[in-house]
Amino acid sequence: MDFCPAGSTDLSEAEEAEIETIRQHRQELLEDIKKLKEEIAEVFAEIECFQNAEKRKEGDNNPGEQTSKLSQTDKLSLGRKKFNMDPAKGIQYLIEHQVLSSDLQEIAKFLHKGEGLNKTAIGDYLGGRQFLWSFRLPGEAQKIDRMMEAFANWYCKCNPGVFQSTDTCYILSFSIIMLNTSLHNPNVKDKTPFERFVSINRGIDDGADLPEELLKNLFESIKNEPFSIPEDDGNDLTHTFFNPNREGWLLKLGGRVKTWKRRWFILTDNCLYYFEYTTDKEPLGIIPLENLSVRKVDDPKKPNCFELFNPKCKGQKIKACKTDGDGKVVEGKHQSYKISAATPAERDEWIEAIRTSITQDPFYDLVSARKKKIASKN
Numbered sequence: 001m002d003f004c005p006a007g008s009t010d011l012s013e014a015e016e017a018e019i020e021t022i023r024q025h026r027q028e029l030l031e032d033i034k035k036l037k038e039e040i041a042e043v044f045a046e047i048e049c050f051q052n053a054e055k056r057k058e059g060d061n062n063p064g065e066q067t068s069k070l071s072q073t074d075k076l077s078l079g080r081k082k083f084n085m086d087p088a089k090g091i092q093y094l095i096e097h098q099v100l101s102s103d104l105q106e107i108a109k110f111l112h113k114g115e116g117l118n119k120t121a122i123g124d125y126l127g128g129r130q131f132l133w134s135f136r137l138p139g140e141a142q143k144i145d146r147m148m149e150a151f152a153n154w155y156c157k158c159n160p161g162v163f164q165s166t167d168t169c170y171i172l173s174f175s176i177i178m179l180n181t182s183l184h185n186p187n188v189k190d191k192t193p194f195e196r197f198v199s200i201n202r203g204i205d206d207g208a209d210l211p212e213e214l215l216k217n218l219f220e221s222i223k224n225e226p227f228s229i230p231e232d233d234g235n236d237l238t239h240t241f242f243n244p245n246r247e248g249w250l251l252k253l254g255g256r257v258k259t260w261k262r263r264w265f266i267l268t269d270n271c272l273y274y275f276e277y278t279t280d281k282e283p284l285g286i287i288p289l290e291n292l293s294v295r296k297v298d299d300p301k302k303p304n305c306f307e308l309f310n311p312k313c314k315g316q317k318i319k320a321c322k323t324d325g326d327g328k329v330v331e332g333k334h335q336s337y338k339i340s341a342a343t344p345a346e347r348d349e350w351i352e353a354i355r356t357s358i359t360q361d362p363f364y365d366l367v368s369a370r371k372k373k374i375a376s377k378n
Contacts, residue, residue, distance in 0.1 A: 167204070295307055
């Protein structure tokens, strides 16, 4: 339905521009409604798929050999999906449906084999209970602490006499991880020299210094050959977005012609992701929050706004990426990001969540706490 007759000359330029804006918003709403219908259809299809899988699991009392194999395959596939969404529930499902036993060695073999399992999910599961090259460290400080504690205990048990205590192994392990990041992450400009690496680890062996030759060998080894974390089997982002710090619909100002677009935002892993629809597998854009700040701002057209900006580099583009019209990943061109929430309370909650994400750095906090523990002994 048109809002005025074609070719009408009774309207001013401002009124015609406003009507054109309304038309665009109407079209966007219609597209959103269409996409929401498609999302609902996909959800119902997924529910039906799960129900069919459950029916096949129950089966007949005496299923044929082929049906039995299919049923086990379905159980394993469904268990992997559940594990990638919630590791503990996934393991529980596999045990209850007799795909796995409760034997810890069998579970360990299942995790080590890792077929179809998300590396971050494996890290989460082990953190709640061969490191680094077999899975990714989880983001929560408590889980990282438990995982590194377990590693240090096991290393010292297998290599008695190398360190005075497990605390030494714990701190040195973190130092190596941070050294690897410093030397090989292109975003880190201040590369750690050997002298600083030695200084960081001074006095960590129950008050004594580790042999400089040991530290030199470690430093040169990491410098010459960085350790890398393996790629996931296609589910890494999926798992990340199942456990966000915050998610919801917001309006974002952007585009060549600055317009407000409704986007689904997910805050996780010190990044802000935005999608066109909640069911999209890949984000339209990613905004790393490192070195950014967030503040409330006013806008003449939208209420409840906040802004992401770089306080130290005014006028420079924020390091971010997005997909263009052809689906190619390109560098973002924003000097700041202006975002509008539905209510003042929602705006304040997003600001608080983003500030928490920006300032969260569990590695240094954990190492600092462990060093204080060693110092208190001496």
